[in-house]
Amino acid sequence: MAEPLTDDRDLLDRVRRGDPGGAGELFERYAPAILRFADRLLSDRATAEEVTQEVFLKVIARANQYDGRASVASWLFAIAANACRDRRRRDRRAPVVPLELLPDPPDKGEGAERRLLDRERRDAVRQALAGLSEEQREALVLARYHGMPYAEVAHILGISVGAVKTRIFRAVESLKARFHQAGEAPGAPRKGETSWNAAN
Amino acid sequence: MECRELTARTLDRRLGEADEDSLRELDGHLAGCRACRAEASAIEETWAALGDDRDAEMTPEFRERSLLLLEDEMMRLRIRAFRPKPRTVPNLARAAALLLAVLAGYLAARGLPGARRKAPEPPTAASRLPDLSESPRLSNVSYRPADKEGRIGVSFDMSSRQDFVARPEDPAMAKLLSYLVARNAETAGEKSRAIELVSANYGRSGAVASPDIVQALTATLRNDPNPGVRKKAADALASFRMSPEIRGAFLHALRNDRNPAIRVVAVDRLAAAAKEAPDAQTIDTLREKAFDSQENGFVRAKAASALKAIDL
Numbered sequence: 001m002a003e004p005l006t007d008d009r010d011l012l013d014r015v016r017r018g019d020p021g022g023a024g025e026l027f028e029r030y031a032p033a034i035l036r037f038a039d040r041l042l043s044d045r046a047t048a049e050e051v052t053q054e055v056f057l058k059v060i061a062r063a064n065q066y067d068g069r070a071s072v073a074s075w076l077f078a079i080a081a082n083a084c085r086d087r088r089r090r091d092r093r094a095p096v097v098p099l100e101l102l103p104d105p106p107d108k109g110e111g112a113e114r115r116l117l118d119r120e121r122r123d124a125v126r127q128a129l130a131g132l133s134e135e136q137r138e139a140l141v142l143a144r145y146h147g148m149p150y151a152e153v154a155h156i157l158g159i160s161v162g163a164v165k166t167r168i169f170r171a172v173e174s175l176k177a178r179f180h181q182a183g184e185a186p187g188a189p190r191k192g193e194t195s196w197n198a199a200n
Numbered sequence: 201m202e203c204r205e206l207t208a209r210t211l212d213r214r215l216g217e218a219d220e221d222s223l224r225e226l227d228g229h230l231a232g233c234r235a236c237r238a239e240a241s242a243i244e245e246t247w248a249a250l251g252d253d254r255d256a257e258m259t260p261e262f263r264e265r266s267l268l269l270l271e272d273e274m275m276r277l278r279i280r281a282f283r284p285k286p287r288t289v290p291n292l293a294r295a296a297a298l299l300l301a302v303l304a305g306y307l308a309a310r311g312l313p314g315a316r317r318k319a320p321e322p323p324t325a326a327s328r329l330p331d332l333s334e335s336p337r338l339s340n341v342s343y344r345p346a347d348k349e350g351r352i353g354v355s356f357d358m359s360s361r362q363d364f365v366a367r368p369e370d371p372a373m374a375k376l377l378s379y380l381v382a383r384n385a386e387t388a389g390e391k392s393r394a395i396e397l398v399s400a401n402y403g404r405s406g407a408v409a410s411p412d413i414v415q416a417l418t419a420t421l422r423n424d425p426n427p428g429v430r431k432k433a434a435d436a437l438a439s440f441r442m443s444p445e446i447r448g449a450f451l452h453a454l455r456n457d458r459n460p461a462i463r464v465v466a467v468d469r470l471a472a473a474a475k476e477a478p479d480a481q482t483i484d485t486l487r488e489k490a491f492d493s494q495e496n497g498f499v500r501a502k503a504a505s506a507l508k509a510i511d512l
Contacts, residue, residue: 020274024267031266032258039256046459048256050388050428053266057387060273121252129253143215144250150217168215169208176246 008072015063027056030073033146034080040141041084043130047091051083058083070155077146077156081138088134128178136171139164201225206236210243261458269425273387329372330358332379338362341380341390343397352401354380368401374410381433382416388426395420395432403439414440418449427459434465442473451485460496463489467499471506478510486510 008029014022034055038048058079066075129137135157142153143164154161201209209226212218218226230237330336336358344353344365353365354376366373380394395417402409409417420433434453437446447470454466467486474482489495489503 015274018274020271023270023274027266027270028263031263035258035262036255040253045256046427046461049262049266050426053269053426054388054428056266056270057273057389060270061387118252118254122254125250125253129250144247145253145255149215165208165211168211172211172243172246173207175250176242179246179249180242 009068012059012063012066012072015060023056023060026059026072030076031056033073034076036145037077037080037141038084040126040129040145041081041134041137042087043126047087051080051087054083055080071152074152074156077142078158081156084138085134128175131178132171132174136167136174139167140171143168201229203229203233203236206239207243210240214244214247265425269388272425328362329364329376330362332375335383338380341394343393346401352397354397367407369407371410374413378410378412378416381413382419388424388429391420391424391426391429392432395429395436399432399436399439403436403441409440414443414445418445421449421462422452427457427462430457431459431462431465434462434469438465438469442469447473447479447482451481454485454489460499463496463499464502467502467506471502471509474506474510483507483510 008026011022011026011029015026031052035048035052038051038055039045042048042051055076059076062079066072070078129141132140138157139153142148142156143150148156150161150164153164157164206226206229209218209222213223213226230240338356338358341354341356344355346352346368347365349367351365351367352373353363354373355361355363364373364376368374377394377398381391381398398409398413398417401407402413414437417433417437421430421437424430424433430453434450437449440446450466450470454463454470457463457466467489470482471486473479474486486503486507490500490507492500495503
């Protein structure tokens, strides 16, 4: 992941010195990515927002623990990955209402059909991602959606590069089989707005 | 290159991890292997299909709420940093004081032989709770679940490490917990843990919550910027006996909280109370929600079925 390394460390120094502006800038820079990451791992927007806030509160509390061995971005994603795992463990103990399953208010007007189809496709991908193991999903999301090289994913997840490759390999094999089973070729050029659904 | 390497090599190429030689070998192999061409195409399509999952976008409300939360957190840390450090006592003076204490203890034991046989009185809970009237900062807070005698524990740093153990119904414990929930939690996580301890030991699961605890939780439900913390406060309050204060907080949450999971808790608790003793304000609010086309469908449906169950 391309990042302005020096600037990030300067921001973290400002956080260490108690400058609220430093924390704010760090949030502006990385919260959108952390939110996307948590949203894909947890499949629940409200929980993803909570976890994103938790990550930055932890950054403030632990700014002195950053040792500079990894980029600030990797450090943030490692905190986020742990926070997501903690949250999933906690939610397994105390199930909550899955907000993604809550229906939206009725959508009317132009473009409603397109949005519905987009939503169907997105839901199908989400279901397929949810069918992967937590480890496979973490590695795949970091590589596919955040464009991170194997080495960076390995650092964030605290595993070897070989293990990252294996997880992504297995994730893609599993998704391929799942999409194939659904009967349509996902990602293939679609005629008109034909939607596809992954198997449940 | 062999056919079994296809997926790994295709992924390497997709992720920009393949070197020139590897790319050449892959292209060469695909040119001559029909099965692998089909397989590579399926992998590419799978990879492309993942793009149908749109990125979650940060809403202005979430951004604003989070920045306020972070600023608040930073300000609190700054205030703590400016606190005068405890006066350092030179090691020599400390050693001398220790020696004097040992000597005094020895002399007292010799002078009062009966004292040795007398079992020391366990200090009462109230006597061990430090003075909170000056709003001291309690940090590094940790909690212990109930022991065999039903006593829960809270440890924290003040000027020194404090360990406070008492039963939940002890007013001093209730005071300490409400203090932690209302005013002292340093982070959303600390606040959440304090609320979890309250949930585990008061209401349906234990003692009757004191007015201090109810006030701390209702204030949290109304005002805390973190939806996770508000949800925990709502869950804790839902297990308490209904009171006007709790009803007011749930009505406020149902009308104003932007998190549907919290509004669902509010509907459930208000509906359960209204089934036992219907009140006009609750019924009106549930009716508004049931017919509000802008409301989340799940909350609307819950409000509607709650109304059906209430004997109007």
